[in-house]
Amino acid sequence: MSAHxxxxxxxxxxxxQDPETSGTRSVPxxxxxxxxxxxxxxxxxxxxxxxxPSEKTRAFIGECQDPQTGLMIGPExxxxxxxxxxxxxxxxxxxxxxxAAVPTCQHFGIPLKHPIRAAHRFCxxxxxxxWMDGRDLRNAWFEGNNILFVGQLLIYLRDVERHPKAQxxxxxxxxxxxxxxxxxxxxxxxxxxxxxxxxVCGGYHQxxxxxxxxxxxxxxxxxxxxxLSVQHADGGFNPSGNAGACEDVDSVDILVNLxxxxxxxxxxxxxxLRGCMRHILATQNPDGGFPYNRDCSQSHMGIPGTSAPPxxxxxxxxxxxxxxxxxxxxxxxxxxxxDGPFRFTSVLSMGWHRSWNKSVAFLxxxxxxxxxxxxxxxxxxxxxxACRNFGLRALRAISSPRSxxxxxxxxx
Numbered sequence: 001m002s003a004h005x006x007x008x009x010x011x012x013x014x015x016x017q018d019p020e021t022s023g024t025r026s027v028p029x030x031x032x033x034x035x036x037x038x039x040x041x042x043x044x045x046x047x048x049x050x051x052x053p054s055e056k057t058r059a060f061i062g063e064c065q066d067p068q069t070g071l072m073i074g075p076e077x078x079x080x081x082x083x084x085x086x087x088x089x090x091x092x093x094x095x096x097x098x099x100a101a102v103p104t105c106q107h108f109g110i111p112l113k114h115p116i117r118a119a120h121r122f123c124x125x126x127x128x129x130x131w132m133d134g135r136d137l138r139n140a141w142f143e144g145n146n147i148l149f150v151g152q153l154l155i156y157l158r159d160v161e162r163h164p165k166a167q168x169x170x171x172x173x174x175x176x177x178x179x180x181x182x183x184x185x186x187x188x189x190x191x192x193x194x195x196x197x198x199x200v201c202g203g204y205h206q207x208x209x210x211x212x213x214x215x216x217x218x219x220x221x222x223x224x225x226x227x228l229s230v231q232h233a234d235g236g237f238n239p240s241g242n243a244g245a246c247e248d249v250d251s252v253d254i255l256v257n258l259x260x261x262x263x264x265x266x267x268x269x270x271x272x273l274r275g276c277m278r279h280i281l282a283t284q285n286p287d288g289g290f291p292y293n294r295d296c297s298q299s300h301m302g303i304p305g306t307s308a309p310p311x312x313x314x315x316x317x318x319x320x321x322x323x324x325x326x327x328x329x330x331x332x333x334x335x336x337x338x339d340g341p342f343r344f345t346s347v348l349s350m351g352w353h354r355s356w357n358k359s360v361a362f363l364x365x366x367x368x369x370x371x372x373x374x375x376x377x378x379x380x381x382x383x384x385x386a387c388r389n390f391g392l393r394a395l396r397a398i399s400s401p402r403s404x405x406x407x408x409x410x411x412x
Contacts, residue, residue, distance in 0.1 A: 005281055006340050008288030009322055010047050012313055013040045015287070022056035026076075026306045026315045027298075033305050034064050034074020034097060038104040039319035042351050045107070046322050048341030058110045061101060069094075070116035072101035076305045087142050088301040094118075095149040096301070102156065103349035115161050119153040123165040125172055132176040137202075140189030144202030147177070151209035152348050174215055177206055185226040186219035197230045197239060197247070204250035205350070211257055212348045220262050224269065227251045231272055235279030236293075244293040245317035248276055249324040253353070256327045260356055267370035270363070273328045274335070274371075280321055281337060289313025290321040323351055330356065334363045 016025040016036060023032035024040040037060060041053040053061070066073050071094045082089055088096075098116070105112055122128050131150070135143045151173050158166035182191040187199040188206070203223075210217060217223065227237070230251065236243025237251035255269045284290055291311050292298045300306035300316045308314050326342035329335070330353075344353040 005284055005288075005325075005337065006047050006322075008284070008286075009290075009318060010044060010049065010288070012288035012318060013043045013315075016040065016315060021060055022054055023060045023075075024057075024315065026300065026303075027308045028312065028314075031075065031305045033076040033303075033315075034061065034072060034101055035076065035300065035303070035306070036315040037061060037074075038101050039315045041108065042104060042345060043315075043319045043322045045345070046326050046343055046351070048343060053108060058108065061105060062110050062112070064101065065112055065114055067114050069118040070112075070114045071095070071118050072098045074101070076303050080304055082302060086302060087139065092146065093301060093303065095153075096145060099149050099152050099349060103152075103345060103347040103352070106160070106347040107345045116153060116156065119150075119157060120163070122150050122154060123157065123163055123169045125165075125169060128169050128172055129176070132173070137180070137189035137193040139198075140187075140194040140202035141198045142202070144188075144205035147173075148205035148208060148350075151206060155209070155212070155348055170213075173209075174213075178218065181218045183218055183222075185222035186217055187223065187226060190226075196226050197237075200227055200230055200237070200254065201247055201250045204253055207254060207257070208348065208350070208352065211354065212352065220258050221264050223254060224258050224262075224265050227254050228265070228268060228272055231275070235275035235277075237276065242293050242295070243279070244296075245290065245320040245324070246292075248280060249320050249327070249350075252276060252324050252327050256330055256353075259331050267367065267374050270331060270367070271371045271374040273332055277325065277328050277332065277335065277337065280324060284321075285311070285313045287313050289315075289318045292317040319351075327353060330358065332363075333358050334368075 016028065017023070017040065018025065018032045021032050024036040025031065026033045026036035037057060041057065044052050064072050064074050073094065074097060077093060077097060080090070082093065102112065102116070104110070122131070135147065137143060151170065154166050154170040154173060157163035158170065177188065181188055182199070184190070185199070187203040189202060190196055190199045209215070230239050231237050232239055232241045232243065234241050236248055238244070238247045252273065255273065258264070259266055259269045283294060290313055292314070295310050297310055298308045298312065298314055306314070306316065325338060326344065329338035329340065329342050332338050344355060345351040
C-alpha cells in the first residue's frame with residue numbers, strides 16, 4: 001500500500017456501517033455487532049477523525065447495557081452460548097465486550113445508565129485473591145485478557161462509580177502479579193508454564209494497567225529482550241512467521257512504552273518496529289482493511305457475525321492494525337507512512353496509550369547509523385545460523401545416508 005494507507009483504512013471502516021441502525025458490521029456482509037460499532041468509532045478517532053460516532057450510533061451503543069449486571073451485551077451475544085469445550089466461555093466474552101464498549105462510552109461521552117454490578121465482586125479481597133489464584137499461567141495469553149478485565153474494571157469502579165473498596169482491591173491485584181512475575185524477564189508464565197510468545201501476548205494486557213497506574217516494572221530490560229527475541233525475519237512478532245494482529249500489537253505496545261520510559265536498546269527497537277511496519281502494511285488489502293493474518297480463516301473468538309474466509313478484511317484486525325501503526329508513529333517520527341494525526345483513547349483499555357512530545361523522539365543521522373549497525377549484526381547472525389544449519393545437515397547426510405534416502409522417499 002502507498003503512504004496513504006490511512007485514507008484507505010478510513011474508507012474501509014466506514015464501508016461496514018449499516019445505514020438503518022447506524023451500527024457497524026464486523027465482517028463484510030455480516031450483521032451489525034457492538035464490537036464492530038465500537039472498533040469502527042475508535043479506529044476513526046485514531047486516524048484523527050472528529051465528530052464520530054453519530055447520535056444514532058451513540059444511542060445504539062448505550063442501549064446495549066444490561067440493566068441487571070451492567071455488562072454490555074451486543075446483538076452478537078444476546079443468545080450466543082459458546083460450547084463448553086472452548087476456553088472463551090460466555091462470561092469471558094461478556095467481560096471482553098464490556099471492556100471494549102465501556103471505554104468507548106467513556107471516551108465519547110455516551111452515558112451508562114447502570115452500575116457495572118457484575119464487577120463489584122472483585123472488590124471483595126478474599127474473592128479476588130481466590131480468583132487470582134485460579135489463573136492458569138500455562139494459558140498466559142488467555143489469562144492475560146482475564147487479568148486485564150479485572151484491573152480495568154477496578155479502575156472504572158474507583159474513578160467512575162467511586163466504589164470505596166476498589167483501590168484496596170487494585171492494590172491486591174498488583175500484589176498478586178508482582179508475586180508471580182518471572183524476574184528473568186518481567187513477564188508471567190515463562191517460569192516453567194508457557195512459551196515466551198504466549199507470555200508476551202498475555203503480559204501486554206496487565207502491563208497496560210502498570211503503565212496507566214505508573215506501577216514499577218520488575219525487569220524492563222528483560223521485557224525488551226524477550227519481545228525482540230520473538231520477532232520473525234518477516235517483521236512480525238511470531239517466531240513461526242505470519243504474525244497476526246494480536247501478536248504484533250502486543251509486542252509493539254510493550255516496545256513503544258519501554259522505549260519511552262527507558263534508554264535501553266533503542267536502536268534495536270526502532271529497527272524492529274520498522275520491520276513490523278512493513279509487515280503490517282504488506283497485509284493491507286485493496287479495500288483498505290486488514291485480515292487477521294494471511295491465508296488463515298478468521299473468527300473473533302467464535303462469536304457469531306465475526307467469521308470470514310482467509311485474507312478478507314474484517315473490523316477487529318483493522319482496528320488493531322491502525323492502533324499498532326499509531327503506536328509506531330510515536331517512535332518512528334521519520335517514516336513518511338506514519339505521518340498522520342494519530343491519537344489514542346483517553347480511557348484505559350486495549351486502545352489506550354499515553355502520548356508524549358514527539359520532538360524528543362527526533363531521529364538524528366547518528367540514530368540511523370546505530371540502526372544500520374543493528375541490521376548488520378542481525379544479518380551476520382542469520383548467515384552464521386544458516387551456515388551452521390547447512391553444516392549440520394551435510395554432516396548428517398555423510399554419517400547417515402539411509403536417513404537421507406528415507407527422507408526423500410517420504411517427501412515423494
